[in-house]
Amino acid sequence: MLDPKLLRNQPDDVATLLAHKNYQLDVIDFKNLEKKRKKIQIDTETLQAERNAKSKQFGRMKAAQEDTAQLKKTLDVMSQQLKQAESELDMLKKIIENKELDIPNIPHKSTPIGKNETDNHIIKHWGTPHAFDFDIQDHVALGKLYGLDFEAGSKLSGARFTVMRGGIATLHRALTQFMLNLQIKQGYEECYTPYLVHENALKNTGQLPKFEIDLFKIQTNNETQAHYLIPTAEVPLTNLAANKILDLAQLPIKLTAHTPCFRSEAGSYGRDTRGMIRQHQFDKIELVQITHPDESFSALEEMLCHAENVLKALNLPYRVAALCSGDLGFSAAKTYDLEVWLPGQQKYREIASISNCTDFQSRRMQTRFKNMTGKIELVHTLNGSGLAVGRTLVAILENYQTNEGHIHIPTALQPYCNGLTILK
RNA sequence: GGAGGGAUGGCUGAGUGGUCGAAAGCACCGGUCUUGAAAACCGGCAUGGGUUAGUAGCCCAUCCAGGGUUCGAAUCCCUGUCCCUCCGCCA
Structure with a gap:
């Protein structure tokens, strides 16, 4: 939520800023x-x-x-x-x-102004896409060889669900463990949280009331209050600080969690229907920071590094985009996307998104701290992926394939793979 | 699933119809004392909102949430949520 006083005192200025986000006040x-x-x-x-x-x-x-x-x-x-x-x-x-x-957060002054994703600023490239001297396969063809089973997924649950078995399942699990360990090393506290939350938690982080259609809602017969499946661990992790007045010394709070994420993907019919790029259920390692308002933008840069370090350790080529105002999410004032190179699509695809939500979420959930003079102020909240596990798996399959259709397992993951070094 | 108990400020905890936004203690902040510190003593210390040039003053609201009774509710009644204890069931 925006500061009601700001809205009241300078509605025209706010409207101008919101227009950059394609929102008409x-x-x-x-x-x-x-x-x-x-x-x-x-x-x-x-x-x-x-x-x-x-x-x-x-x-x-x-x-x-x-x-x-x-x-x-x-x-x-x-x-x-x-x-x-x-x-x-x-x-x-x-x-x-x-x-x-219903009003989104206003873009930070460092966010480039633009209409949609074509106006995003690519601010950096890392690694060079590997030049293959053979006909490459995409993750769908490769995955099928080692236990990625789309038919079984749709048989059980319909479109956009996948079953993983054998080597693929091991690789997926190894990824989560590797990522979690790395984020713990980078200073985050590991958490396990509920995957079902109340409406209020989603309201606090900005998914509700506006985006109910994107969520899976669970209503049992004898319950007065519905639950929703979390679309991201940002929701439970950020809400851990809801309705608290924190001590200055507690900041910044840095949390990470491995959770499944559930998204209805309403409105993306026909998009990414092939493969496991866009699923109703996927695993993600999430990063959350709760910071002093003066520290949030440096924390954003730090979190970007923390996400990049995962891709670097896996030696996957990627680029970083500073999202333009029009492409920004509802709660974000500034966002970086990490896009990994997918040889199968000959494209960079989003694999992580790191956002500073400034005081937009903390105002909704009343997360505050006592500053040096004893005055109560709102904290800033940030969240980011570290990373989306399913999409990282896709990137590994496609980037680590061999002429014979084998998959080398990145060295960083081998300690988690029971001696496995290659899928063949 | 059955039986009972509870939810009050950052924390502990008193308060069963009016002068209670709320005792006391702890924590915290300031001061006195001290070479310095501790102890002791003195003082301060809830949040949200409105008004306003105002982090001044004044006003309103808030004792888990929502309804109700009443001129008046932390206090009485109803509903819900959460927590605790015991029994049952259970990974």
């Missing part, structure tokens, strides 16, 4: 609602103050055994008026709050 509507709110709130609070004063007087008179009949009459009337005023105010506040929950 209805300034006139907003100003009108605010004007109404202000009037009703002042009226209501004045009435409340009067009621409070008279009620106290009532108590005093009662204690002194004076006659309170006249005063009670006045208070009866006031009480009725108040009920109406309060409910009117509540309704208006709800309307405004619901609108505010």
Whole structure:
């Protein structure tokens, strides 16, 4: 959520910034609602103050055994008026709050302005795509040889589900362990969290109320409150700090977790239907940092390095994109994407996304800290992949293939593979 | 699944209808004392919102959440959530 004061005091400036994110803020509507709110709130609070004063007087008179009949009459009337005023105010506040929950974070000034992914800035390349002197295969053809079973996945659960067996399953598991260990070494605390969360957790990180369609919702018969499958571990990890006032000394908090992620992929029909690039369920190592507001942009650079180090250790060529304003996610002020080279597609494909959400999430979930002067301030939250496991597996299959259709296992993963060095 | 107990400020914990935003202790901050520190003593110390030029003042709200009773609710009633203890079941 944006700072309501900023929205109130400089709605036109905010609208301009949001336009860069392809979001149109209805300034006139907003100003009108605010004007109404202000009037009703002042009226209501004045009435409340009067009621409070008279009620106290009532108590005093009662204690002194004076006659309170006249005063009670006045208070009866006031009480009725108040009920109406309060409910009117509540309704208006709800309307405004619901609108505010739909407004995305504003892009940071270092985020390049642009319409869509074609305007992203490629800021760096690492490694060179391997030149193969034979006809290469894509991960679908290669994976099938070693236990990647798309048919079994769709038989069990439909499109966009995959079963992994044998060598592929080992490689996938080795990747998660390798990545987790690396992130722990880079200073993150390893966590295991629930994969089902309440609506509120998703509201805090910005997936709800706007993007419910992207989520899997679980509703059992005897439950009053639904659960949602997490679309990313960003949700449980970031929410660990919800409703807390942290000590300055606790910052930054650095967390990592290996979890499955569940996404309905509504609106991406027909995209990436082949292979395991876009699945309803995939594993990811997530990184989260909770930082002092002054430190968040340096933390973003640091997290980018932490993600890059995974690809470097696996010797996979990649590039880094600074997302333009129009391609930014809902909660992000600035985002870097890591794109790995996929020989099978002759393309760089997103394998990690690292974002600074500034105070957008912390305001929603009330995560604050006491600064040096004892004043309470909102923290900044960041999240990033370290990395998406399924897509890394795809990259390894395609980048490490041989003429015979074998797969070399990267040295960094071999300690986790029970002596396996090659899939053949 | 059955039976009971509970949820109060950063923490512990008192408070069963009015003057309670809330005792006390701990923690924290400032001061006195001290060569310095500790101890002791004195003082300060909840959050959100509104108004405002204001991190001044004033006002409103908040004692798990949502409803209700009442002129008035931390306190009484209803519903929900979460936690704890015992029994049952269970990886």
